[in-house]
Amino acid sequence: MPTIFAKIIRGEIPADIVYQDERVTAFRDIDPVAPTHILIVPNKLIATVNDVTEDDKLLVGHMVFVAAQLARQEGIAEDGYRLIFNCNQHGNQVVFHLHLHLVGGRPLGPMILKPRE
Numbered sequence: 001m002p003t004i005f006a007k008i009i010r011g012e013i014p015a016d017i018v019y020q021d022e023r024v025t026a027f028r029d030i031d032p033v034a035p036t037h038i039l040i041v042p043n044k045l046i047a048t049v050n051d052v053t054e055d056d057k058l059l060v061g062h063m064v065f066v067a068a069q070l071a072r073q074e075g076i077a078e079d080g081y082r083l084i085f086n087c088n089q090h091g092n093q094v095v096f097h098l099h100l101h102l103v104g105g106r107p108l109g110p111m112i113l114k115p116r117e
Contacts, residue, residue, distance in 0.1 A: 003097040005041045019070060023062050026070060026102075035105030036074045036081070040067050046098040049087040067102045076104035082111070 007013040009025045018038060019026040029037040040063045046052060052060055064083065071077040081104030086093040 003045065003095055005039075005095055005097040005099060006045060009041065009043050018073075019066060021066075023059055024066055026066060029101070034103045034108065036071075036076050036102065038067075038070055038074075038102040040070070040100040040102060042098055047096045048093060048098065049085050052098070063100045067100055070102055071104065074102075074104070080104065082108050 002010075004013065005025075008015040008017075008027060009020075015030075016028040017025060018028065019040075022043070024040055024042055026038050026040045029039055042056075042059055042063065044056075044059070046056060067083055068077070071081050081102060084101040084103065085091075085098070086101075
């Protein structure tokens with residue numbers, strides 16, 4: 001069953017695509033948590049970070065490289081930004097197609113909030 005991201009990559013579902021090449025597609029998140037919130041997705045289906053293989057190392061590196069390029073393009077590189085891979089249920093992964101969140105454009109605060117005791 002194709003993921004929603006696979007459908008975006010193939011152009012079956014509209015999205016605000018900001019970058020695409022033969023390895024990755026990047027588009028704006030439909031429910032952004034910051035002024036800049038872009039998802040960088042491999043064009044090849046990899047379900048989670050746990051499914052990345054030795055053959056995928058260059059692809060994952062390319063995802064990070066594209067994120068840095070987009071951060072410069074969006075004007076957030078100098079002030080800073082966050083890159084996030086979520087993995088499985090405890091990592092709050094919702095779509096099981098590997099994706100890298102590029103988030104910035106405002107101060108983001110602490111990365112993880114401590115649970116209340």
